[in-house]
Amino acid sequence: QQQVRQSPQSLTVWEGETAILNCSYEDSTFDYFPWYRLFPGESPALLIAIRPVSNKKEDGRFTIFFNKREKKLSLHITDSQPGDSATYFCAASADNNNRIFFGDGTQLVVKP
């Protein structure tokens, strides 16, 4: 059973729009939710992360909204730029488990 699911698989927005990337998870014991960004030809790097003590985490144009009851979260990228075009991975882990589960990624294209 896949622990972390992402949607949509691919997303195209125009420059300046808000891109919304969705993520859901299965295990209610997960307590750390990082988002990684993958540019073509590079390795994934941490973008932003949230813990369930908060329902929102903001870093510049990137905001995570977290709904613990529904086991869902979303990444909002406001004022999207062509340079934001990349694949975004949602991940989840629990403190008592040395595993991080990744979703299959959302490929974002921002058109100028």
Next chain:
Amino acid sequence: NSKVIQTPRYLVKGQGQKAKMRCIPEKGHPVVFWYQQNKNNEFKFLINFQNQEVLQQIDMTEKRFSAECPSNSPCSLEIQSSEAGDSALYLCASSQTGGETLYFGSGTRLTVL
């Protein structure tokens, strides 16, 4: 910037050959992960270590894959008998604790002809 070092960057093998890749985790990171990334950018967990001990590994790893993280030496992932389906990008990542932020290396791209 990540200081996880993976070698070689590219690896080409024939079917049935051994394929070995190495990883030096970031200094001070006792937890090391290996992932396989396919052409669709999907991550597949293979195995992870804490110091020299295997924490978890998937069935695929148990059959044809072997991995180790000896003290004072690079970690390694070896495919005993490569198959065409093993062609992928193999990413090594390290972290201070297994459930926290991962720092990825640049990967080893394996092509099995």
